[in-house]
Amino acid sequence: MTTFTEAAPAAAISNRVGPAAALRHTMTLAWRSLVQIKHNPMELLDLSVQPIMFLLLFTYVFGGAIAGSTSDYLQFSLPGLVVQNMLFATLTTAIGLSTDITKGVFDRLRSLPIARSAPLAGRIVADTLKQVWAFALFVGLGAVLGFRVHTGVAGVLGALALLLAFALAMSWLSVLIGLTASEPEKVQIVAFSLMMPLTFTSNAFVPTKTLPEWLQRWVEVNPVTHLADAVRGLLSGGPVATHATISLIWALGIALVFAPLSLRAFRSRG
Amino acid sequence: MRYAVQAEGLVKHYGETRALDGVDLVVPEGRLLGVLGPNGAGKTTAVRILATLLRADAGHARVGGFDVVKEAHKVRSLIGLTGQYAAVDETLTGVENLVMIGRLLGISRASARRRAEELLARFDLTDAGGRAAKTYSGGMRRRLDLAASLVGRPQVLFLDEPTTGLDPRSRTELWEVVRGLMAEGVTVLLTTQYLQEADELADDIVVFDHGRVIASGTSDELKATTGAQVLQVRPLLGEHLHLVAEVISDVLGDRPDLTGGQATVNIKDPKVVPAIVRRLDDLGVVAAELSLRKSSLDEVFLALTGHRAEEEPAEETSVAEMKDKEEVSA
Numbered sequence: 001m002t003t004f005t006e007a008a009p010a011a012a013i014s015n016r017v018g019p020a021a022a023l024r025h026t027m028t029l030a031w032r033s034l035v036q037i038k039h040n041p042m043e044l045l046d047l048s049v050q051p052i053m054f055l056l057l058f059t060y061v062f063g064g065a066i067a068g069s070t071s072d073y074l075q076f077s078l079p080g081l082v083v084q085n086m087l088f089a090t091l092t093t094a095i096g097l098s099t100d101i102t103k104g105v106f107d108r109l110r111s112l113p114i115a116r117s118a119p120l121a122g123r124i125v126a127d128t129l130k131q132v133w134a135f136a137l138f139v140g141l142g143a144v145l146g147f148r149v150h151t152g153v154a155g156v157l158g159a160l161a162l163l164l165a166f167a168l169a170m171s172w173l174s175v176l177i178g179l180t181a182s183e184p185e186k187v188q189i190v191a192f193s194l195m196m197p198l199t200f201t202s203n204a205f206v207p208t209k210t211l212p213e214w215l216q217r218w219v220e221v222n223p224v225t226h227l228a229d230a231v232r233g234l235l236s237g238g239p240v241a242t243h244a245t246i247s248l249i250w251a252l253g254i255a256l257v258f259a260p261l262s263l264r265a266f267r268s269r270g
Numbered sequence: 271m272r273y274a275v276q277a278e279g280l281v282k283h284y285g286e287t288r289a290l291d292g293v294d295l296v297v298p299e300g301r302l303l304g305v306l307g308p309n310g311a312g313k314t315t316a317v318r319i320l321a322t323l324l325r326a327d328a329g330h331a332r333v334g335g336f337d338v339v340k341e342a343h344k345v346r347s348l349i350g351l352t353g354q355y356a357a358v359d360e361t362l363t364g365v366e367n368l369v370m371i372g373r374l375l376g377i378s379r380a381s382a383r384r385r386a387e388e389l390l391a392r393f394d395l396t397d398a399g400g401r402a403a404k405t406y407s408g409g410m411r412r413r414l415d416l417a418a419s420l421v422g423r424p425q426v427l428f429l430d431e432p433t434t435g436l437d438p439r440s441r442t443e444l445w446e447v448v449r450g451l452m453a454e455g456v457t458v459l460l461t462t463q464y465l466q467e468a469d470e471l472a473d474d475i476v477v478f479d480h481g482r483v484i485a486s487g488t489s490d491e492l493k494a495t496t497g498a499q500v501l502q503v504r505p506l507l508g509e510h511l512h513l514v515a516e517v518i519s520d521v522l523g524d525r526p527d528l529t530g531g532q533a534t535v536n537i538k539d540p541k542v543v544p545a546i547v548r549r550l551d552d553l554g555v556v557a558a559e560l561s562l563r564k565s566s567l568d569e570v571f572l573a574l575t576g577h578r579a580e581e582e583p584a585e586e587t588s589v590a591e592m593k594d595k596e597e598v599s600a
Contacts, residue, residue, distance in 0.1 A: 015343045021376065028373040036361040039402065104357030108418065111321050113347035114374050 022115035029109075029122025033096065034129065047130055050088065051137050054081050058205065059145060066206060071146045078142045079159075079231035080204025083224055085134055086163050087199060090170040091191040093127045097178030098187050120266065124171050131167050135160050139235075150237045159234035162244055166227060169251035172258035179265040204228045223250035274299045274426050274457035275320060279329035282315050282481075289315040291481035292329070297426075297474075302448070302458040304472030306465065306567070311478040313461035314354065317430045320459065321351045333426055350424030354431045356411040357418070360404035364395050364414050367403060371421040382421075389417040393447070409440030416447065427451060429460040433467060445470055465567035475567075479575045493564040499540060500569070503550075504532035504559040514557075517549045536565065 017025070037043045058077050063070030100106040100119070109119045139149070139156060149156060181187045201215060202224035208216050219225050226246040233240035275297040282290040290312045297303040305313050318324040320331055322342040331338045334348040358367045365386050372382025390399045393413040398406060403414060412432065419427065429448070433441040448471055452458065462468055468475050469489050476486040485492055503514050503526075514533045518526045521542055526535035537543070543562055550557060565573075 015341055017343070024376075025374055028370060032359065032362065032366075032370050035366060039363070040361070103360070104353050104355035105359055107318075107323055107353060108351065108357035109374075110323055111346060111349065111351040112371065112374055112422075113343055118374075 017115040025114040025118035026121040030125035033126030080228045083227045084199040093174040094178035094187045098184040155234045169255040175262040277331035281328035301473040304468035304475040305461040306468045307478030312481040350419030350427045352419045356415040364399040426457045506556040506558040510555045
C-alpha cells in the first residue's frame with residue numbers, strides 16, 4: 001500500500017475548488033435535474049399542467065364575470081398568471097432539495113470533493129430553465145387563446161428577464177425552506193399557505209379598485225402587484241419603469257434577507 | 271503501523287442527548303474496522319463526522335492523514351460513503367447515477383461512462399443499468415449505492431449499516447463485495463447492528479453503546495474477554511435431552527438452556543468436557559452433535575452491556591430526525 005499523498009490524484013492535493021471546476025460541478029448537477037425530462041416526458045407535462053389549467057380556467061370561468069369578456073380578461077390576467085406560476089415554481093427548488101436531503105443524496109453530494117455551492121447552484125440553474133419553459137408556454141398558449149403582445153420581442157425578453165431576476169431572489173427563500181423542512185410534503189404545505197395568499201392579494205387577477213380599502217393598501221405594496229403591472233407593461237404596453245423598479249427593490253430585499261439565512265442553514269449542516 | 275482513520279475524543283451533542291461521548295478509534299491502512307452497536311449508539315454520528323458531513327463538538331479526527339475539518343476537501347477526495355439510506359437519485363438510471371458522480375469527480379464523459387459500466391458489471395446490475403433506480407429492489411439499490419461510492423476509487427470506505435434491511439442472500443452478496451474491496455487494499459470502516467456481520471468481515475471490532483466505545487479488539491479477543499466458552503450437546507434421541515441436562519447440571523452445577531432440542535451451557539474450563547462425555551456414554555446417551563465453541567459476539571455483547579444488541583429498535587434515527595437534531599445544535 002502506497003502512502004496517501006502518492007496514491008491520491010493530483011487534484012486531490014488541493015484543498016479548494018477553482019471557479020471553472022465549480023461551474024462544471026454546477027452544470028453536471030443541473031444536467032442531473034433536467035435529464036429526467038428526457039426519459040420521462042411526463043415530467044414536462046407536470047411542469048406545464050398548472051400553467052395550462054390556470055390559463056384556461058381563469059380565462060373561461062372568470063373572464064366573463066370579472067371583465068365582461070374572456071378576451072379582455074385574458075389580456076389582463078395572463079401577466080398575473082405568469083407571475084403566480086413563477087412564484088410557485090420557485091418552490092420546486094425547495095422540494096428537490098428536501099427530497100435530496102431525506103433520500104440521502106444531499107449527503108452523498110456533500111461527501112464528494114466538489115464545490116460546496118454546486119448542489120444548490122445546480123438546482124437553481126435547472127429550475128431557472130424550467131421557468132423559461134413555463135414562460136414560453138404561457139406566451140405561446142396565450143397567443144393561441146387570443147393574448148396579444150403589443151410590444152415586440154424586446155418587451156417579451158424584458159418581461160422574462162424581470163421574472164427570472166425575481167425568481168432568483170425567491171430561490172434563496174426556497175433554499176431556506178428546502179433545508180429546514182423535515183420532508184418534501186411539508187414544503188408543499190408551506191408553498192400553498194405562503195404563495196396562495198401572496199398571489200391572490202394582488203392585482204394579478206382583479207383590478208385593485210374592486211377590493212376593500214384596507215386590502216388595497218396591502219395590494220399596493222405587494223411585490224406581486226408591481227411584478228404583474230410591470231409584465232403587463234412589457235407585454236401589452238403601458239408604464240413599466242416604476243413597477244419594474246419596485247419589483248427589483250423587493251427582489252433585492254428578499255435576497256438580502258434570505259441569502260444569509262439560507263447560507264447559515266446550509267453551513268450548519270456540515 | 272499507518273492509520274487510515276484516527277479519531278480522538280469525539281463528542282457530539284444533539285440538544286440534551288450526547289450522541290457521542292468521547293470516542294477514540296483507529297483503523298490501520300488496509301484493514302476493516304467493524305463498529306458494532308445497537309441503534310442510537312452513535313455509530314452513524316461517528317461516520318458522519320469522519321466523512322466530513324458533520325462537525326464534532328469536541329475532539330478531532332484525521333482520515334488519510336488529513337484533518338476532517340481543516341482539510342475536509344482533501345478527505346473527501348479519498349473517501350467513499352455508503353449510508354443506511356440508499357443515496358441514489360431514484361429518477362436517474364443506474365448508469366446516469368454513476369456517470370453523474372464520475373463527472374463530478376472530474377472524469378471525462380467517456381471514462382465516466384466506462385467506469386459506470388465496469389461498476390454495474392461488477393455489481394451484477396448491467397441489465398438494470400438503463401432503468402430508473404426507483405424500479406430497483408432494495409438489494410439492487412444498495413448495490414448501486416455502493417457502486418456510486420466506488421466511482422472515485424476511494425482509499426477509505428465508510429459503510430454505514432450497508433446490509434440493514436436486506437434479505438439474507440443480498441447480505442451475503444454484499445459481504446462478498448466488501449471482501450473483494452479488502453483484497454484490493456481498501457480500508458473500510460463498517461458499522462453494523464449484526465454481530466455475525468462484524469464477526470464475518472471485521473479485522474478489528476469496536477463496540478459502541480450510548481456514544482462510547484465499551485470494548486475493542488479482534489473478534490477472538492472480544493470473545494475471550496468474557497471468558498466463557500459454550501458447550502452444546504444435541505442427543506440423537508430427543509427424549510434423552512433431560513438426561514443430558516441432568517449430567518451437565520451434575521458436573522457443572524449449572525442448568526443448561528434446553529431450547530432447540532439441544533443443551534447449551536457456558537463453561538469456564540474445557541477440562542470438564544471429557545467428564546461430561548464419559549457420563550453420557552455410561553448412560554448410553556448418544557450425542558448427534560457435540561460442540562465446544564467460543565461464545566458468539568451476541569453473547570459477548572450481552573456480557574458487556576447487559577442488554578442484547580438488537581433489542582432497541584425504537585431508537586432508529588431517520589435522516590429527517592437527525593436533521594432536526596442538527597438544527598437544534600446549530
